[in-house]
Amino acid sequence: MRAPGLALAAAAVLAAEGAALVVFAVIELAGLASGDAASLPTALALIVLTLIGAAALFAFALGTRAGRSWARSGGVVVQVLGVALALASLTVQPISWPFTLALGLPGLLGFALLISSARREGERSEQEHPAAD
Template sequence: MRRSGVALAAAVVLMAEGVALGVVSLLELFALTSGRASSTPTGAALVVLTLIGAAALVAFGFGVLRGVSWARSGGILFQVIAIALALSSLSLQPVPWTFTLGLGVAGVAGLVLLILTARREGGSDPRTHRPDAD
């Protein structure tokens, strides 16, 4: 089955976020190995968890392309977390505008695309139709 343009755009956003998060985690890994970390085990655990999140975002992107609902719902959860993180970064002084706007815009765009995808593909899901309703 061919995916809609909205689903393709949502998948691209999810995969791009996953790749970006993977790059950030690799940068943190290099910083961790430079010896500037106050706690190496804690830093390593955070890098591993961040890589798991990056892999999840990429997997959600592929799942959205396949049209599975678990990928859309997982992607929506990540977008809500991204928006919350972007909003919370407004409390930092000075405000990291590049981070805040980049994460916030990507989160809102991903959320809107995933909701539109769920609305479009949810109607064709046979699990949502009752046999006695026809």
């Protein structure tokens, strides 16, 4: 079955966010290799947790593409957390606009696409299997 356009777009946003986390983990790994880490165990934990988050985002992307509701739900949670973090970053002075926008805009876009995709999937399911009144 071919995934609808909204689901594909939502999956693309989730996959792009997963790729961004992989890039962040690689940057942290390079910093660790150059001796920039103040605490080796903390740096390793950050890298591992970042990679776990990336794996989750990739799983949500694949599941969203396949039309799985658990993947959309997980994706929505990640988007809400991203938007909340972006809004919280507005309280830090000076405001880091690149960080805020790089986290908030994809979060808003992903949230809108995931909700729209879920609604479209629900409408399609209702049309295929009308409820008996």
